[in-house]
Amino acid sequence: MVFLKKASIALVASVALMAGSAMANDKPVVGLIMKSLANEFFRDMLEGTKEHAARRGDYELRAVGMQNETDFQSQINAVENFITQGVDIIVIAPADSRAMVRPLKRAMEAGVVVVNFDVSLDADAKKKQGVDLAFVGPDNRDGARLAGDALAKELGAGAKVVIIEGNPGADNAHERKLGFEDAIKAGGLKLIDSRTAHWETEEANTVFSNMLTAHPDIQGVLAANDSMAIGVVKALESAGRAGDIKVVAFDNIPAVGPMLADGRLLATVDQFGRDMAANSIELGLEVLKGGPQLEGWVKTPLKLVVSDKK
Amino acid sequence: MTATNVKVNGAAKSSRFSFKAIIRDAGIGLALIGLIVIFSLSSEHFLAANNITNILTQITINLILAVGLTFVILIAGIDLSVGSVLAFAAVVAGKAITLPGLGPTEAIMLAVMAALLAGTLCGLLNGLISAYWGLPSFIITLGMLNIARGGALHISEAQTIYSFPEQFNDFGSASIFGIPVVFIVALVLVGIAWFVLHKTVFGRMIYGIGNNEEAVRLAGHPVFWYKVAAFTICGLTAGVAAIVYMARLNISSPIAGIGFELNAIAAVIIGGTSLMGGRGSIQGTLLGAFIIGVLANGLILIGLNDFMRQMITGLVIIVAVVLDHYREKYTKV
Amino acid sequence: MSTTPVHNQDLLESPDEEILRVESLRKHFGGVKALQGVNFSLKRGEVHALVGENGAGKSTLIKILTGVHSMDGGKIFLNGSEYQPENPRQAKAQGMQVVHQEFNLLTHLSVAENICFEAFPKTRLGLLDRNEMNRRARAAMEAIGLSDVNVSDSISQWGIAYRQLVEIARALQSKSQILILDEPTATLTDRETDKLFQIIDTIKKQGVTVVFVSHHLNEVFSICDRVTVFRSGESIITEKIADTTPEKVVSHMVGKHLELEMAHNFEAHELGEIALSADRLRVPQSPHESGVSFELRYGEVLGIAGLVGAGRTELLRSLFGVQQIASGCLLRDQSEVVFKKPRDAIDAGIGFVTEDRKEEGLILDMSIAENSSLASIEQVSSAGLMQIGRENELARKNGEVLKLKYGQLKDNVSSLSGGNQQKVVLAKWIARQPEVLLLDEPTRGVDVGAKAEIYSILRSLAREGKALLVVSSEMPELITLCDRILVLADHQIKGELAPDEFSQERILQLAYKGN
Structure with missing residues (x-):
């Protein structure tokens, strides 16, 4: 461009x-x-x-x-x-x-x-x-780890999770992914897929829908920002699995307020x-x-x- | 002069091979069938009902944008602004739908009108400016790409707009016999576009202008207005796509639709519409959108990583266009 | 590159002379038989004319000879060896050069770049050797007698006629055994044609065989040694020019005599009111304040003669509202009109058959029916919806009137021969039944038979009371067709001729007055 x-x-x-x-x-x-x-x-x-x-x-x-x-x-x-x-x-x-x-x-x-x-x-x-x-x-990595730990605590060891990454090549995307992976390892979660949705809602919606089709047994999702988490939550709603698959994210933007309120989003990280x-x-x-x-x-x-x- | 080339059988050059005949007749549909066969063999989930629903949902926005772009590309123009216009229309509609004091029905009606109006306006401007001064639409719509994106960010103050009425979301996720309602909307648009392109004077002029603008002008037709209309239709479809975006995700994001124009252009071109204008069809665009959607879906299902997925998508675009080139060649002689 | 010994009776009889021999050549496109048994031969250093109506097979033969198409049957021998080029490059490599009717020049490049395009001279560093390129270009242009040319000029500054000469210079610059000129004079004025003939004479003396494709029999008879006549994909006869006459050739071409139709219709007929008149009308390109003034009556065929660049096309385009007039006024039925766009002129009952059918007249990728209805779309549609049945009927009817030869109405116009394409352009306007018809070079690239048909159509339009304004570079055409001829030079009318004053000499005298 x-x-x-x-x-x-x-x-x-x-x-x-x-x-x-x-x-x-x-x-x-x-x-x-x-x-x-x-x-x-x-x-x-x-x-x-x-x-x-x-x-x-x-x-x-x-x-x-x-x-x-x-x-x-x-x-x-x-x-x-x-x-x-x-x-x-x-x-x-x-x-x-x-x-x-x-x-x-x-x-x-x-x-x-x-x-x-x-x-x-x-x-x-x-x-x-x-x-x-x-x-x-x-510390983006620490922050992502906080979110990941919350997910691990909710799901318990052995649960299957996927990561929705930010832009490949972006430092904070990389750090957050590492943080998610730290938490996955520590909590004994099982990472079954990890893909980018370029920070974007619609793409996250599409990419996650397809991941869910390929792996219907997903139990948790770690999204590298809130915008993508919104797309993930909508995909879960379409698939009728909004309550049973847990989502954590990062940023705490206002738009995820309602989702935090009713539990569609388990946790996010505020970095002030x-x-x-x-x-x-x-x-x-x-x-x-x-x-x-x-x-x-x-x-x-x-x-x-x-x-x-x- | 000494050299003389000897080749006894002149008829060997004629195209009688069955392989060529298949390409000639099936064209781009063949590529789609090939992809479907490959994916259904390599993933058990591919042909599952809910995955088909997913694919249809996922191609809807691209298909709607591609329908509008088909008009513009048929007159040898291009519209790079559709992704940004989608965001602009979505943000304007998002502001409308969240106005305080509106009932859900009024809010939705207002939002739909706002999105269509915003999209149409952007398209109209694209058309007026490029047709009036005879400037390349590539650069005018590139300008609009920035204007609409900036406008979307400005109006939304770069915030995601949320809290839409439930009914709107219901429309976005509803389906009839597994076919998403939003996809049916897209199909209706395809049907209308087919009718307009093949059964109306306007459609005739779109093809005529793409082939030989001067001949159409000298036959006394208002070429200017036909061109403006093509761009306006493209803006209108971006508005429709914005509504689908909002209904599906229940938000309006000012960064929605980044790069969508490229996918939509790819769908049109894969579908056999010439960038030089005058040649192509809406059925082709439908197939093109399917190819892109099936590919995006299938490659994730078979577990290919992001980077390989990107490379293969690019490769398939090129292969599809090369196949179409041969089809064109064999149907001509 | 392999060679095969050829055992051919004729060849053995005249081994030195014959350079090319074509035997029972056949070619079909889908179900259409383009060539069904063509035999002819070329001798070294001769000028050999190929004549025949459009669609008779000349173009197809040339395309096979130059490697554009492959043959379906028959044999070609070049210098006694079997010859079957797979692509134009191979044909060129064997000395088969062609100058096409449609130009292949790169309009934004210079003359020199165009001439050297196939093989740019390079310096030792592999960079473009501009001096050498210009030197070669000058030499090539001088070889065809144009020495006062700045070869660095962009081709786009040049008129269509000069571009043709650049094409010839380019073709001759490569090694040539056979030079095919496809309708070389179609766009040339007489003076330029003379120049071309001198050039042909020169290269003939160098031992190059020239194949001359033309619809102008006077040219064929003034420059060619032999002529081969084509009809319906077959070669009918090859004769020495010295042993035949134009009348004989024409009757071979069409299988019937056309003198009646080709002769001027001198029967005096009543002219009607003034249909269109110009009063001191000045086109934007004209340097002269005074502009041009003339009157065109109903029932009249008014000719406009002039050299290339005299402003004929500009005048027609201004009359049709394609470009605005700079000053003066235009009257339609004796009241002033201003045409801001072609639609205005069309609404005033005017039609315009443009000079360049490929660029302005036709939509080549569209069908015959679709092209025929282009200017009268409201007749074949209602409420914005196309009425395909009515459209086909309109096309069929006008096709019949114009004796259009076609396969199906849904075939693309690009599949038609030049003459039939031109008839489709006419059909497009006749469908509107215009009161005034402007025609710019109405028979360019059209064969004798179709030409005669077009003349008879135009004259019958005039008899019906239509007013016709015809611009043409072919003086015999104007002399045959018109009731009156205006001679234009340098955007001014230099003279007006009545039928009893019609002669090529008189027209030329007036045409050169402006220079």
Whole structure:
């Protein structure tokens, strides 16, 4: 989707330009770079961060988002624009854990405080570039494990389960899958199939319907996000098995509220995305004020949300 | 000059082999039968009643989009925006259906009208702009792809819209003798499209424009409006597909339908409609949609992993089109 | 490449002369017998004409010779060895070059690129050698006598006539034993035709055999050495030009005499009111403020003569609303009309038989019936629904009037010969019964028999009181057909001729006045 990419570069550039003209006070400037704003998760996070900025009032927020999850080209441009504008802090959720290392290194060399959140930059790439950068974010693997454990506890050892994966190649999709697998192993569950539905409801519905046909004895489903869990639940309803096959997911978006309420969804994981960027900004501001450099992995909280009907 | 080629039996070139005759007569249907045979031999579940219901449900949206696209491709156009328009229509309808203070029937009626209107409007714009300035529909509808997607995200604030009336969901999951009602809707659309393409002046003009736009124009026909109509029909079917999406999943998602346009185009092309316009049929599109749906279903049933599945789907698209090329060749001479 | 010794009586008698021999060649397409026993031979360095009505088998024979079609029976010997090319490339490799009626040029490339397209010269690095390419192209164009050409120009800037010459230059540039020219003069003006004949003379002297397919017997008689006549898929006779006459050839072609129909109908007839008139009408391409003014009456056949580029087609297109007029006005039945689109002109009772039937006239992939009803769809439909029965009836009726030769009404028009295709274009308009009919090159690529039939149809339309405006590059056609001829040059009317003034010389004098 080269065209999309081009369009989003233009978008990013124009947003950055507009922001650049309003740089008159001496409050520290924070550049926030997110992934796709089409993703509810980031959309919500942006709102939370704006509230945070208004509440504190002691920094200026400039935020940009991409058009899709993997558009690191636009992110690189955004980093470069922020360097040019002389922002004090860059807070970034990298679209590519390797490609973003070099531009961020340039930012650090220019004296910008960089905070990496949501998805960790690749350790190898950091080492090769000589970058020492902390990661602020939840442990997706831990979170997925929480959901998986809840499922294991419900079903008991030996139960047959399937995983609905996120986009192949996406780090959080990978981490969540690993977390699900950890829980499956620990709980003695039996994994009989694992397929991607690209984070998408309709595709999850189709893919899971077909998995259910192939394996009518499925007892549990681990979906890597809530959108896909919705598709899975609808497939179960169509097949008349809504109560008897248990589903766990990740994200805790509003749309799964009713499903949690009546037990069609057993559990999901809230990673407090709304506060994640704001927390990172707080950390960055501390460093800017002369606090100690961030180190290693600053983990942010995760919470298992379990169905009321359990 | 010395070289002279010797070949005694000139008649050997004529196409009398039974293999060729089979291809010629059965065409793309043969590929579908082949897939069905392979899958029913390799998976006990494939021919089970509930799996057939599943397949029919799963091809419905693609089939509906492909019906509209058949019109556009027959006039040598293309519509890349159908997936995004589906999302846009679904979000507009989702907003309508969740308006406070509406009874379930009013809400559903309003949503259906909203989806059809939103889809039709997008199609109309595609048609007006590309026909008025004579611009390639590829680029205009690529623009619409972004506009409709952005519109869907904007209106929904990137949130999944949920809590639709139960009756709407009932329609989405109902079936008659194992045939999903939504699939019957799609079949009715196929029937209407067949009638329009083969029995009406409009259908004649669609084929004529695809073959030789200038000849149709010089015969005094309003080519502009026929083209606009083809795109509008395509937008309308995207609206219908949006309704099916909502009824089936009971949500409206602004990221619905990403990449659907490619599957729908594939169904049309596999069905033997030429991207150059003027040649093709709605029956072919029906078969094309079945091939894609059966393939997606069957490959999961036989337990192929995601990446192999993707490769094989691509391969089958190419093989189907190559077979169709030969069919075309043998029916001509 | 194997060779087979041939034991052939005729060949042994004249071993040096005969280059190609075709024996009892047969070919069928489905149930249609395209060739049913064709025999003929070519001598080295001769110009050999192939004549016959459309559908007589000339095109099929050429397609077999050039490797496009395979034969179903019979034998071909080239230089005494059996010859059966499997594809056009093999045919070319053996020196069989063809210049088709329909052009095969790449319109967005330059002249040089078109000429060298089959084998681009490369530098040692394997890159395109542009200098060498241009040099070869210039040489090729000079070989056919066109030296003032910038070979870097895009073909699209050139008129249709020059494109033909580029095709010939391209064909001759490869090694040629036999050069087949399929209707080479159909699009050429007389001056260009003369140029072509000089070229043919030159290559003939180089020992190349030229096969000349033409519907113009005057050309055949002025340039060819021998002529073979085809009729209904058979070769009827081969004669030396010196031993025959055009009348004899025509009677072989059609099996009947056509002089009556070909002769001009001089019987004076009453003309009606003015049907269509132009007053200082200026097409957008015209540099002249004054535009053109003329009157066309009911019952009249008005001819427009002129060289390629004189603005004839542009004029017709403006009259039909395909393009807007720049200034001046158009009157229909003596009241002013403005045609914004073809529909307006059609609604005013005007029909337009376009110059290029493949591009503008016909929908080749559609059936004869569907094409016949294209301009009168409201007659064969009701409430937007097609009435297939009525459509077939309309096509059948008009097919009969026009003596259309076809297999079935549901056959694609692409299966018809050029003349019959042209009749379908006529049928399309006649179905509407237009009061005024504009015709642009109504018999291009049409054989003598069909031509005569089309003339007689057009004249009977005029007798019925229709007004006809005919643009043609063939002066004999205008002289045969018209009541009056206007000569157009450089978008201006240079003269008007009454029947007693009709002559090719007079038309040419006027036509060249603009240059």
